[in-house]
Amino acid sequence: MLENFVLWLGGELVSAGSSLLDATKRVSVFYLLSALLFAALMMFWRYGSKGVKRLKPYLSWQVWWHPSARTDYQLWLANRLLLAVLIPKTLTQAVWISWLYFYWQEQGFTSLGLHWPTSIVIGLFTLCYFLVDDFSRFLVHWAMHKSPTLWSFHQVHHSAKVLTPFTVFRTHPVEGLLFFLRSMAAQSLVVSVFLVAFPNQVSLWQVFGVLVTTFIFNVLGANLRHSGVALSYGPRIEKWLISPAQHQVHHSVAREHYDRNFGVTLAIWDRLFGSWHKGHDDQVIRYGTGQNIDEMGLLGQWLQPFKDCFARVLCILKKLIPTGQKNAQPSKTAKGVPKWENVST
Numbered sequence: 001m002l003e004n005f006v007l008w009l010g011g012e013l014v015s016a017g018s019s020l021l022d023a024t025k026r027v028s029v030f031y032l033l034s035a036l037l038f039a040a041l042m043m044f045w046r047y048g049s050k051g052v053k054r055l056k057p058y059l060s061w062q063v064w065w066h067p068s069a070r071t072d073y074q075l076w077l078a079n080r081l082l083l084a085v086l087i088p089k090t091l092t093q094a095v096w097i098s099w100l101y102f103y104w105q106e107q108g109f110t111s112l113g114l115h116w117p118t119s120i121v122i123g124l125f126t127l128c129y130f131l132v133d134d135f136s137r138f139l140v141h142w143a144m145h146k147s148p149t150l151w152s153f154h155q156v157h158h159s160a161k162v163l164t165p166f167t168v169f170r171t172h173p174v175e176g177l178l179f180f181l182r183s184m185a186a187q188s189l190v191v192s193v194f195l196v197a198f199p200n201q202v203s204l205w206q207v208f209g210v211l212v213t214t215f216i217f218n219v220l221g222a223n224l225r226h227s228g229v230a231l232s233y234g235p236r237i238e239k240w241l242i243s244p245a246q247h248q249v250h251h252s253v254a255r256e257h258y259d260r261n262f263g264v265t266l267a268i269w270d271r272l273f274g275s276w277h278k279g280h281d282d283q284v285i286r287y288g289t290g291q292n293i294d295e296m297g298l299l300g301q302w303l304q305p306f307k308d309c310f311a312r313v314l315c316i317l318k319k320l321i322p323t324g325q326k327n328a329q330p331s332k333t334a335k336g337v338p339k340w341e342n343v344s345t
Helices: 002-021 029-059 067-086 093-106 118-146 148-158 165-169 173-197 212-219 244-250 268-273 298-320
Strands: none
Touching (some): 002 067, 029 212, 067 165, 118 212, 118 268
């Protein structure tokens, strides 16, 4: 049994390390370098040779080895191991898609019979897949800020005092489970509908095994979102696409930045929900929550959300007790014992 555990642990750690060389993973060396190149070109174009100095936070070992950054790495590996245990290997997207595929047919939904060229179907499918996935990410993220219970877990991500590309993995396992379910539900919904509506024509427009929009997003600076490099797209583009600077605003501890820029790729959702805020190349932001959790290590990050939830439950229970009974004395039985103690054992 110990041997099997060691083999499993080794396999998971090797798989985690291989992410750095996997073009389908956001933190692959390829995307880390492309983000740096993209930022360098943009900064040089805007500020000339002086713009290169703005890349310092992305290259500083003091940032990458900051205590907060080291907690990012610990959570990345620990969550990967824990979720590998919690999420069954059989719970794959194929299971969800198959169930929904037959469900739609049972409800009378069949092929549309439009006979569109496959290239048109692929383009439409890719667009719908991207839009539903992006909006579902926004919606879950928005809910995590609006619900006190969900925020208890999401605060782990916002407790980062410095930002590195690995801060994207700084999440609580509960949040990891929620986003896993979100991904499964949103993507399976779109895939199953298109499989029924356009049989034998469904395929995604991909580059190196990832959705074309995800590939472009990763190449053009996705890893700058969690970094100290403030890169704005300008007010016009930022109304449509979330820039790295805008996401850094989202991580700001400043009160005026609370609940701003929930979007991942598109900014239109934030505009519709009234949470849009522009970014700026010269913005100076302090990150974190301003709470004790900012200083906590791995175990503290895991346990504090549960403590906060428990405290909230106690607070709610206290409010449910009528005010007139808080100071009331328990009634006595004939033997002078409080009623809640007069229980046979």
